[in-house]
Amino acid sequence: MSRRVLRGFDAAAFATLRRERGFSVSDLARLSGTSLGTIHAWEAGRRTPQIDILAAVMAVLDAPIDAVVRIQEDQRFPGDWRVMKGLTQPQLAAQAQLSTAAVQRIELGEHPLSDANARTLSGLLGISPEAYRDAYHRARQRPPGTSC
Template identity: 55%
Template sequence: MTRRVLRGFNAQAFSQARQHKGLSVSDLSRMAGVSDAAIWKWEAGTATPLIDLLARVMRILDAPIEQVITIPADERYPGDWRAIRGISQPELAATAKIPTTTLKGIERGDRNLSDANADKLADLLGISVEEYRAAYQRARERPAGTSV
């Protein structure tokens, strides 16, 4: 499970999604099996959720993850597409039948992206191979110090 900050997480949009559903933090916490302290921190913008927890919460809110991860499609890295689909690195790697370290390297742009992996990963994420390759190229060309 990744422990990095979830890139593009919009705390205000998350809070609005919860309020739109008419759920208190306490009720959402109980229904999702996530601590109410975690949800308060997400809404305050002092912490970001792990993707598996966010996916669970967004299912309860009956809202797409893309509503709260607000990165334009033409600015997304491969890991952003995965997060928007609510899939952790280990889950995607296992489904794609590649090592998690390979997926991590691809998402960071540190490892070459083979045609076979591009086809598999794009298909699993429900995007075109061209979109996945463009996201990969953005990751490779990102400025030094920029997180993916």
């Protein structure tokens, strides 16, 4: 499975949150099942998290993902809404009873978004169909070379 850079991840906010919650890097890695090197790389800004691993770490920190992934709601793409829920594309696809490829193409704005899919996906993500459709239109209208 290919992984992309996690858009909006704030390494400094992550490190600050870890310290404020009283976790050493070692304890956080151990309790979340993540490697010590992974946590260090995130905090140093050398790597961004995979969403499933970040979700596990944030559960240990008892903090929402949007505490460290900072994207304004009116600038989010469909994949950003999924990330905020801590879901991978395959997880969301399974819940929506869609193929992973369909979810991927919708998130990229490359596949038409039906009203039914907008309702299903937005419901699973806890947002309105209008908010999801707006995110979809941002993805479709993004400039060439812009990742989402």
